[in-house]
Amino acid sequence: MTNQMSILSSFPHITKEIEGVSAIVSVQYPELSALQSISDSFSKVFGHKRAVYLVISSNNLWHIQTVGEKIVDKFLFNINEIENIDVVSTTLSGLHELKLPQISITTRKITTETIKEKIDKKMVKKIVEVPVFQEYNFTLFPITFLANLKYHQSHQEVLQSVEMKQNVINFTKKLQLKIADGKMVPSIK
Secondary structure (H helix, E strand, C coil): CCCCCHHHHHCHHHHCCCCCEEEEEEECCCCCCHHHHHHHHHHHHCCCCEEEEEEEECCEEEEEEEECCEEEEEEEECHHHEEEEEEEEEEECCCCCEEEEEEEEEEEEEEEEEEEEEECCEEEEEEEEEEEEEEEEEEECCCCCCHHHCCCCCHHHHHHHHHHHHHHHHHHHHHHHHHHHHHCCCCCC
16 A cells, blocks of 8 residues: 555645545445535536545544545544444446445544432532444445546556555454454463
8 A cells, every 4th residue: 555556646635635545446426414515516517526545644544524535524533533434335226226335433422411319318429431432334336536526547557546545444354453453462371
C-alpha cells in the first residue's frame, strides 16, 4: 500500500483533506435526512452527485461523504474503539445476483453516567462508566466511482480500483486479527 496509485489523482478533494491516502473504495449510501435529500436535489441540478467512500490512510480508516468535489461528512474510526470487525459476502438481488463484500464494524466508547445509590440509608451520587456500542455496515462496490460518479475508461485505473478494494478488505482483516489477539486470554498451565 505504500505505492501511490494514479487513480488517487482523481480524488484531489479527498487526498488534500486526508494525508497519506492509500485506498479509496465506494460504498453504499447511508440513509439521508430530509434536508440532505433536498440539498442533493439542488446539487444534481449543477451536476454534483453524492458519493460515499471508505478510505485508508496511514493505518486509519475513514468514512467520507462527498457531493461533487466537496467533502460534506467525514468520520475517522478510532482503531482503539473498534470492538469487532467482520468481513462477509452479501448478495444484491435484481436482474442478476451480485455478491459483494460487506464490512461490519462495531465500536465501543466509554461514557460516564451519574447514578444515585443508597448507601447506609443515604442517597449518594456515584459516577459509573457505561459502554456505548455503535454498528456500521459498508457494502463495497465492484469498482471505484471517480469524481461525480463517472466511470473512467482506463484499464489501468479499473485494475487499481480492484486492487484498492482488496487493500481495504486486507486492512480490515488484519485489524480483525489484531482485535481478536487482544481479546485472547492466556491460558494457565
